[in-house]
Amino acid sequence: MSRVCELTGKGPMTGNNVSHANNKTKRRFLPNLTEVTLGSDVLDRRFRLRICNAALRTVDHRGGLDAFMAKAKDAELSPKALKIKKEITKAQAAQA
Numbered sequence: 001m002s003r004v005c006e007l008t009g010k011g012p013m014t015g016n017n018v019s020h021a022n023n024k025t026k027r028r029f030l031p032n033l034t035e036v037t038l039g040s041d042v043l044d045r046r047f048r049l050r051i052c053n054a055a056l057r058t059v060d061h062r063g064g065l066d067a068f069m070a071k072a073k074d075a076e077l078s079p080k081a082l083k084i085k086k087e088i089t090k091a092q093a094a095q096a
Contacts, residue, residue: 005052009076038065
C-alpha cells in the first residue's frame with residue numbers, strides 16, 4: 001500500500017537526520033495516514049478512505065465530504081476519490 005493521502009495527494013518527503021556532530025543521513029518524513037469512514041449527505045452513503053490528519057481537518061473545516069469534493073482538484077485525488085467525486089456531482093445535479 002502506498003503512503004499517499006487519497007484526498008490531498010500528500011506523500012513521503014525526504015530530508016536529513018542531523019546529529020549533534022552535524023553528520024547528515026537520509027531519512028523519510030511520512031504523512032500521518034489514518035483509515036477513516038466519511039459520510040456523504042447527498043449520496044447517503046459512507047466511504048472508507050486512507051487520508052492524512054490534515055485532510056481530515058480540512059474536510060471538517062469545509063463542512064463535510066460533499067463540500068470538500070466540490071472544491072478539490074482532480075489531479076490531487078486518488079482514482080477511488082475521483083469516482084466518489086463524480087458520483088456526488090452527478091447526484092447534486094440530479095437534485096437541482
